[in-house]
Amino acid sequence: MTGTIHGTFPPQNRTPVSIDLSSNQFEGPVPLFIFKATESHLSNNKFSTLNSSCDADHGSPLSFLDISYNQMAGELPDCWSRFTELMILVLTNNKLSGKIPSSIGSCPWLLTNELTGSIPTWFGKSSPYLLILTLRSNQFNGSIPSSLCRLEYIQLLDLSSNDISGSIPNCIGNFTAMKRKAISGQNGTIDSGINSTSIILPHNGSSVVGYKAQATLMWKGTLSQYQNTLRLVKSIDLSSNKLTGEIPGEIIELNGLISLNLSRNNLSGQIPEGIGQLNSLDALDLSRNHFSGKIPSSLTEVDRLNTLDLSRNNLSGKIPTSTQLQSFDPATYSGKPELCGPPLPNKCQGDEPTTPTETKDAQSQEDEDSFISRGFYTSMALGFVVGIWGLWGPVLFIKSWRYVYFKLLNRAGDWIFVMVAVYKAKLSRVIKC
Template sequence: MSGNSFSGNLSKHLCYLKKLQLLDLSRNNLSNEIPTCLKNFTAMSKKSINSTETASLIYWYNDTYIETYGFTISRYTFNITVMWKGVKCGFKSPELRLNSIDLSSNDFIGEIPNEIVFLVGLFSLNLSRNNLSGEIPSEIGNITSLESLDLSKNHISGTIPSSLSQIDNLGVLELSNNSLYGRIPPGRHMDTFDGSCFEGNPNLCGTQLNKTCPGDMPEVKPEEPTRHDDADDNSDFYEALHMSLGFGFFTGFWGLLGPLLFWRSWRIAYLRFLNKVADYIYVTVAVYVAKFYK
């Protein structure tokens, strides 16, 4: 039912089609929120498909019909054309393993229903080119069969769930032109997607976008405080002491002998002083000795 002019809400009565495996309502004018009752698509919630049961439903005849009317009806050729992994593909007489939902290019608003994660047999989910907001369901990794996911050109915010990196079969991923932020989750095959899958999200970072995240900045270690070493203080003290002693000795020595060597009058006065001191000591000692023996 793609490429028509359907408008209004997506009818909740659609959810009664429990055996529906392929829903394509892309390129219409549908609006409002995506109903949460999509989880009632029982056929999409199973990882394995009963091919015999599916064929009996598709080709509108069964063994009871043949036994009743006594003749067989040849099968008609069942061909479908869908957008598969971003490419328009034709499938001839498929076994309907193509569990797919395509609601792209409409005017849906609101959040992606969390109930979508119960469709564990879903192979392709395309909700691109809408006005969806909110965050990607955190448990989207439960859809382990998912091979193609396109949520581009919406207003989806928040971080990319780490569970998305756990889907090993995911070959096509489009999250561009949204309001996602934070680090692109690493691990497994997430590093194989190029930057075009994530561009248009200014606050998104990671190796795919060649943009470092704040946590990737090299850690600047604080400078270690200068170690206070008592031995260094002691060496500085003794060095200053030796310098002061040397300076004192030089000053005292030349302060006394310098004038005596260069000025004759100072030498005479100095010698007279020494003679007086010597005479005084001699007389004092002589008097003391005389008194001692007297």
């Protein structure tokens, strides 16, 4: 028999350790006995409220609750402090509104939607083991609290499409898990926080049985769901907010980042010169801001870069030359005429356009001139040496040759003396006449 179960739950006295009622059509409030289990999987149903959580006993054993893809509406109840073992709470794709209650601060995994207010400051204080924080497409306002920088295990941070203002905290470099190398410490190996079958809890190394870590992320302009490869994705997405100021230089310490999206903000200043240290980047989007100055030459060192968008900024100067940067579409750099060089059609000042034929002819002429010059001077030098040694060699080393040579010189000298004397005598007679 196939189909789905539907209806409401009767009162229960006995509670199993793990409950999986996902992908059915249960409706109404979440029943109380759910909070007496250690794990409750309730996704893909029609549950409407969590109010029964306030009737749960203090010290509930519940460590995992997935109630995503339901029909819960209104505000979350503020009764979460009684769930002392709660580690993972998934509320994705509901109709919730209002602020996140402060009593929920012990959750290491939080996926919520349609919430308002400022980002709670207890993130990083009460929830230091957060691996993934996704608050995308909500109505959060205010600034990014510096307490977020305590999230050393965070691998995915998505605050995009909100109303967040202020600057990016300088302490963003504290996101240790976003650095390439795994770092071992008192809390285990940071880079092993997420794998393909479960969430490994950083504080004790245990895992949540039967739950596959997954997250929905905006990747290269497409909303995609990641599961088996989630552990490989280290991403920061602060796009579509009202952030101001410069990109903090500390961001270049996160050399394990695969994706960085700061687009559609009011960020200014120059792109950090050391951005090339983020050599694991596959996607970089800094478009629609107010960045100025040149594109850092270090960006040529990011040879894994497959997606780049620097458009709609105030950048200027020549685009650095590399196989990667010249392979992108000109739209990547569009918006300001101050940028020049390939792949843009406008040439940089001082660059003379030449045709391939002209270049070849010039090279051939240069080679020919070089050949003639070298051959000419080589022949002159060789001829001079041969001539000198041909004349003076025998004279220096053969005695009889020296005798004949000097005898010839004496005769030549005598002949010249006689000829000069005769010429003078004739000249004297002419003058007397």
